[in-house]
Amino acid sequence: MRLSATDIQASLAALRDRFLVRAREEVLYLSQQAEKMRRVGLTEAELSEAYSLLHRLAGSAGTFGLADLGEAARSLEKSLKPYLEDDEQGGCAGSVREALEPMFVSGVMALSELLRDQQTPAAPLDQPSADAGIVSQGMQVRVLVCQEQxxxxxxxxxxxxxxGFQCIQVSVASSSLERWIKESSRVASVCVVDDEQLEQVAAECRRLGVTGRQLPLLCLSRDDSFEKRYWAAATGAEGFFAEPLDFPRLADSVERLVSERKQPASGRVLMVEDDPDLAEHYRLVLESAGVVVRLVQSFRNLIGELADFRPDIVLMDVQLEGMSGITLARLIRFEPRWLSLPIVYLSSEDDPENQLAAMSEGADEFLVKPVSDGYLVRSVLLRCRRARQLSELMNRDSLTGLFKHALIKQQAQMELANCRRLGHSSSVAMIDLDHFKQVNDTWGHGCGDKVIKALSNLLKNRLRETDVIGRYGGEEFLVVLPGCDAGQARRVIEDIGRSFAELSFFGTNDESFSVTLSAGVASLNDFTHGDEALEAADQALYQQKRAGRNGVTVFSPQQGAGQEEP
Incomplete structure (x- = not known):
């Protein structure tokens, strides 16, 4: 259950108080070690322990509002580092002790002074802000039509x-324009506006503080000159369409703009951090911005956690208790499936050369502790978004944005497993464009691509968000419909087929034509494997082709392929 903003702030405040108690204990321990150094010296192990403690303080203090303490710890940490890097020195004795003792003692005294009167963190917690995008209601897309004719x-x-777009006619002169513009922040929306009203609508959006991300403007014009297009872009339009309107291209632009804007900022982050208070702080801050975070409890289970959680990115400290984050990053890259997984180091290491050396072992980015809450949120959201874009590029068809062949087959198998576990009925539908070779031969492959894209947009906007769509190959599509029996699936696909047949496409010389589709439906529950259900849907599709195309056939195990349910 996601915590409320009040609960998150209360949890963060409790973490800050707990950190302050821990910081006092750690500085007290360092003071005892400084006294021991003054009397008898410190062993190499004791000096290394003090260095690790200072490294942790340097990375975490600033996050909890104690920036001065963090900087002082970082300065003392850097002073100790040369003594630890020289393997021949052994313990801290003799001339080495004489050189190190004044610096170490004075540095620890400075830390104690900074904590002496500290009751609460000196700086308030950042209030992280994230661009949450547009919250859409299911797959609903609203198109405001500002056209006076x-x-x-x-x-x-x-x-x-x-x-499948919800279209609303709005007069620019109407008082309702303001209300519809304001609602665009709640519902995924696009405004299609005539060039004569574009300036007025754009000015009203600016007055109301509604950005182009919330309400993209598409300009319609009878003038297709460069000057008019340049003017539209300068005025704030996100797209330009000249008459006669190419509706498939217009619908494609609406779908593309909304898909870019309607998804809330989010991501999945696997965090590898040995400071439990700092890890919990990061988790709360990121989850308050909509990010799903899993903390790795045992570093030995890291690979299993990756496979189970499937994060967008990994956030990992470089210096971990008993282990090296650099070595763990190299270990992750042993598995080919994780070669493209972004690994971001979180560390107080601020030397650029050391950062590059660490990243050369398998990581992609380096965030220097202390990192402010707002910067952490923005950095993580940006990297998660980029990771999802790369994943989309690999897993989705470039023309339609739908799942590729192998992945949509996996979705069918996964839904069959859900049917068995949850006891509901689901179906698959194989859809094929009729006489598509004739479209390519007559109008060209570019026009054929527009037809394929138009059907993919129609499917995305007419089906439920829980339905899964894939491009099975060429002009063939596969749809997985959870919780939908074969009869219901047939009616849904028939309705989409009727709408698709009404679309007009334009070839050369503005000649228009239309295309129909055929489909075969099979119930997943009737089969023991997803591939068998797909084969049945394919048989039903070809039965429909033989029966005259432009329709839907349901596969019946009892009567054979091609027999529709009564």
Missing amino acids: ARVSRDLVDGLALY
Whole structure:
């Protein structure tokens, strides 16, 4: 259960108080070690322990509002480092002790002074802010049509409605324009506006503080000149369409703009950190910004945690208790599946050369502790977004943005497992464009791509968010419909087929044409393996092709492929 903002702030405040208690205990221990050094000296192991403690203080104190303490600990840590790097020195004795003792004693005294009157952290906790994007209601996409000509406006609404968009006609002169613009921050929205009203709508958006991310503006114009396009871009438009309107391209732009903006900022982070208070602080801060965080409790289980959690990125300290983060990063890269996983070091190491040396062993980025809460959130969200973009590039079809062949087959198998575990009924549908070779031969492959993209957009906007869609190959699509029996699936796909047949595509010389689709449906529950269900849906599809195309056939195990349910 996600904590409320009040609960998160209370938890963070408790962590700060706990850290202050721990910091006093650690500085007291350092004071005792300084006294011991003055009397008899410290062994190499004792000096190394003091160095590790200072390293941890340097990295964590600033996060809890004790920046001065963190800087003082960092300075003393750097002073100790040369004595630890020389293997021939052994313990801290003789001339080495004489050189180190004044610096170490005075440094620890400075730490004690900084903590003496400290009741609460000197600096308040950052209030991290994240661009949460647009919160959409399911797959609903709202298109505001600001077009004063009634006939053109009606054609726009009717044309875009075929793709499953909720279209609303809004007059620029109407008082309701302000209300619809304000609501764009709540519902995924795009505004299609005539060039004569573009300046007025853009000015109203600016007045209300609504950004282009929240409400992209698409400009319609009868003038297709460079000057008009440049003016539209300068005015704030995200797209430009000249008459006669290419509805598939317009719908594609609406879908693309919304998909870029409607997803809330989020991510999945696996955190490898040996300071439990600091790890908990990072977790609370990131989760307050919508990030899912898992803390690795045992470093020995790191690979298992990766496989189970499947993070977008790994945040890992360089110096861990008993282990090296650099070595763990190299260990992660042993597995080919994790070669592309971003690993971000979190460390108080601020030497650029040492940072590069650490990253050369398998990591991608370096964040220097202490890192402010706001900067941590922005850095993590940015890296998670980039990681998801790369994942999308590898796992999704470049033309349609749908799952590739292998992944959509995996989704069918996973849904079959869900059916067995949860006891519900689900279906798969194989969809194919009719006479698609004729489209390519007559109008060209570029036009064929527009038809494929139009169907993918229609499927994405007419199906539920829980439904999974993939491009099975060429002009063939596969849809997995959880909780939907074969009869329901047939009616859903038939409705989509009717809408698709009403779409108009334009070839050379503005000649228009339409395309129909055929589909086969099979119930996942009737099969022991997902591949068997896909084969059945494919058989039903070809039965529909033989029956005349432009329709949906349901596979029946009792009666054979091609027999629809009564």
